[in-house]
Amino acid sequence: MTIARKTLDRRAFLSTAVFAGASLAAPAGFAQTLDAGVVQHEENAYTNMRRNMSSFRALEWQPYFSNLKNGAILVDTVSRALHYWSEDQSIYRLFPTSVPVSEELTRRGRTEVIRKVEGPTWSPTPSMKERNPDWPDFVPAGPDNPLGTHALYLSWQYYRIHGTHDTRKIGRKSSNGCVGLYNEHIKELFGYAKVGTQVLLI
Missing domain, CATH: 1.10.880 (Transcription Factor Skn-1; Chain P)
Incomplete structure (x- = not known):
């Protein structure tokens, strides 16, 4: 140039x-x-x-999954990015994410989406409540909800891929174990993912 x-x-x-x-x-x-x-x-x-x-770059699915049955989600906790591939390979998306604040709270391995919720409610886990006793026991859906507008529940207890109303968290180590996306991005992913979509955290 x-x-x-x-x-x-x-x-x-x-x-x-x-x-x-x-x-x-x-x-x-x-x-x-x-x-x-x-x-x-x-x-x-x-x-x-x-x-x-x-x-923060595009990836191929083959090194991480043997097939794309029900679609596949890869969460890279190092680059803080989420990759999605549809089953027929016609859709590929790459989104920035938040990741857990510490190794102790970070879980890696294979799981899957077991439930999809629009307008999720939130309750702190027992360990969160122990660390933060002043936190409320329940937060209804809405602008104060830590799960944002949509949530994908994983087979691991307490783990979610969800939105956030606090956009400062994206791209940072800021969660208690879950993976957060901008609300507009989780809404898009929510439309693609289904119950049974494969999930791998690395």
Whole structure:
């Protein structure tokens, strides 16, 4: 990609580099025009951005499932992404997620969707209540519900793939064991998934 203008402000340069897939090697004389500390800070920011982009990528289903009967969901707790493939392979979706806050709360392995609920209610698990005794025993469906607008219940007790009204949680270690999606994304996934859809957490 050729940059026609000789002078670029640093934000424009970095934005161009991101979309072009370019390295951060600046044009001759560019670094001398900027404060060295600012350049280093923005190089570090770009490096982190590039690392995040490389981990959040499309995957093929074959390394993870022997077949796509009833569709398949893969949750990658490292890249914090959920992948969905339909049984006939006509649909593939990739969504950002929240993941559990600690290894102790993280469960990995194979399970499946056993129930689908629109407008789920929520109650803390016994261990949650023990850690947070002030939490309510029951929260009805609505804007204060931690499960958001839709929930897929898994065969593992207390584990769900669900929405969240708190969008700050997505992309972070922020759950007590469940996998959270933006409400618009769980609504879409809810429409694709069925009781019996395979689920693998890695």
